[in-house]
Amino acid sequence: xxxxxxxxxxxxxxxxxxxxxxxxxxxxxxxxxxxxxxxxxxxxxxxxxxxxxxxxxxxxxxxxxxxxxxxxxxxxxxxxxxxxxxxxxxxxxxxxxxxxxxxxxxxxxxxxxxxxxxxxxxxxxxxxxxxxxxxxxxxxxxxxxxxxxxxxxxxxxxxxxx
Amino acid sequence: xxxxxxxxxxxxxxxxxxxxxxxxxxxxxxxxxxxxxxxxxxxxxxxxxxxxxxxxxxxxxxxxxxxxxxxxxxxxxxxxxxxxxxxxxxxxxxxxxxxxxxxxxxxxxxxxxxxxxxxxxxxxxxxxxxxxxxxxxxxxxxxxxxxxxxxxxxxxxxxxxxxxxxxxxxxxxxxxxxxxxxxxxxxxxxxxxxxxxxxxxxxxxxxxxxxxxxxxxxxxxxxxxxxxxxxxxxxxxxxxxxxxxxxxxxxxxxxxxxxxxxxxxxxxxxxxxxxxxxxxxxxxxxxxxxxxxxxxxxxxxxxxxxxx
Numbered sequence: 001x002x003x004x005x006x007x008x009x010x011x012x013x014x015x016x017x018x019x020x021x022x023x024x025x026x027x028x029x030x031x032x033x034x035x036x037x038x039x040x041x042x043x044x045x046x047x048x049x050x051x052x053x054x055x056x057x058x059x060x061x062x063x064x065x066x067x068x069x070x071x072x073x074x075x076x077x078x079x080x081x082x083x084x085x086x087x088x089x090x091x092x093x094x095x096x097x098x099x100x101x102x103x104x105x106x107x108x109x110x111x112x113x114x115x116x117x118x119x120x121x122x123x124x125x126x127x128x129x130x131x132x133x134x135x136x137x138x139x140x141x142x143x144x145x146x147x148x149x150x151x152x153x154x155x156x157x158x159x160x161x162x
Numbered sequence: 163x164x165x166x167x168x169x170x171x172x173x174x175x176x177x178x179x180x181x182x183x184x185x186x187x188x189x190x191x192x193x194x195x196x197x198x199x200x201x202x203x204x205x206x207x208x209x210x211x212x213x214x215x216x217x218x219x220x221x222x223x224x225x226x227x228x229x230x231x232x233x234x235x236x237x238x239x240x241x242x243x244x245x246x247x248x249x250x251x252x253x254x255x256x257x258x259x260x261x262x263x264x265x266x267x268x269x270x271x272x273x274x275x276x277x278x279x280x281x282x283x284x285x286x287x288x289x290x291x292x293x294x295x296x297x298x299x300x301x302x303x304x305x306x307x308x309x310x311x312x313x314x315x316x317x318x319x320x321x322x323x324x325x326x327x328x329x330x331x332x333x334x335x336x337x338x339x340x341x342x343x344x345x346x347x348x349x350x351x352x353x354x355x356x357x358x359x360x361x362x363x364x365x366x367x368x369x370x371x372x373x374x375x376x377x378x379x380x381x382x383x384x385x386x387x388x389x390x391x392x393x394x395x396x397x398x399x400x401x402x403x404x405x406x407x408x409x410x411x412x413x414x415x416x417x418x419x420x421x422x423x424x425x426x427x428x429x430x431x432x433x434x435x436x437x438x439x440x441x442x443x444x445x446x447x448x449x450x451x452x453x454x455x456x457x458x459x460x461x462x463x464x465x466x467x468x469x470x
Contacts, residue, residue, distance in 0.1 A: 037213035056269030080276025115240020146302025
């Protein structure tokens with residue numbers, strides 16, 4: 001299957017325009033939620049969301065522009081880490097504004113879209129039997145607890161204080 | 163790549179790295195998703211409702227409590243809005259737009275976690291061993307879930323269902339290894355769909371219970387919340403942050419980094435360790451505890467689609 005974006009026409013002004021508009025909508029909703037839920041000042045969290053949107057935009061753009069087969073998640077993570085790294089000139093400004101946007105405010109908006117998005121899998125979900133549901137619950141629980149247990153043991157062995 | 167599940171064709175990623183890109187591009191670049199203003203307005207209303215209700219703490223006993231976070235209300239309300247008949251402006255088309263938009267919005271979530279990680283980078287280097295080794299803790303799933311799946315009568319589907327938590331990258335690995343119409347792929351696909359529907363809600367309750375019941379290090383819970391998808395990570399983080407409010411930035415940092423590791427190296431753990439181990443264990447356990455092969459459900463299409 002040919003890559004949708006390997007032809008340069010696809011990374012068009014229109015495409016980027018779509019991303020920017022979507023990120024703007026998402027930012028506005030998040031800022032409203034952030035204000036209702038946590039009473040953070042609207043101006044600061046708007047700037048914070050602007051910074052996060054910019055990082056995202058550069059990340060998704062790099063994924064499509066660079067010839068490497070690397071997911072945008074990696075680019076976004078690297079950019080975010082560098083911008084906030086203690087001692088980097090941008091670090092204080094970025095931290096000040098981004099810390100005004102609660103992670104949970106972002107997640108609440110994100111999961112509203114997820115809820116609507118998974119709606120279309122509802123019929124498939126209903127068609128699966130209860131046995132498969134039991135196995136899924138066990139898989140998630142044991143993965144989570146296995147990870148927590150190993151992490152705990154290693155943390156204690158390496159003497160990490162709480 | 164399309165796959166037939168139940169009555170519908172479902173998009174399955176060709177290669178792990180392209181999942182987000184293809185979905186996002188198809189839905190975002192070809193259409194103009196921002197035009198669907200009723201969808202976004204609905205989300206705004208859902209978010210305001212969710213934030214106004216705020217977190218609810220349900221005490222189960224003196225020391226144990228389950229917290230339900232606004233993020234759960236907004237997700238469940240979103241699903242209810244999609245399913246509710248009177249709400250005619252949220253339909254399949256909007257769900258597709260929401261799904262595409264979601265792929266872009268993951269970026270914001272990742273960026274926020276990355277900023278927390280950057281701030282706490284020195285700590286992440288210090289915790290390197292724990293962060294890396296907890297990835298191996300994921301293997302607990304095949305020790306616990308595989309025997310149960312066999313006892314319940316699953317055959318080779320069990321290999322697909324229990325080797326990992328079954329998010330997009332792992333689905334791609336299993337489909338790639340066993341082929342499209344194999345029982346293993348059917349298994350992981352069932353896991354993927356159920357995980358998508360209930361995984362987020364379930365892991366949030368699990369994290370809430372675990373943080374109040376288990377005397378583990380707060381950072382261990384933070385790292386464990388990164389085991390699954392971005393939404394699962396977020397849902398598990400909610401109660402963890404509520405349980406240890408003083409450690410907010412560090413918990414966000416570890417959770418974000420652990421989720422990043424699950425995405426990047428988790429897939430190699432599945433390819434080189436989890437899948438071979440699951441197969442080995444399957445061949446050891448199946449003759450002992452698997453349902454007898456004279457069972458009519460042997461070729462278990464029926465098993466998976468559950469007596470329809």
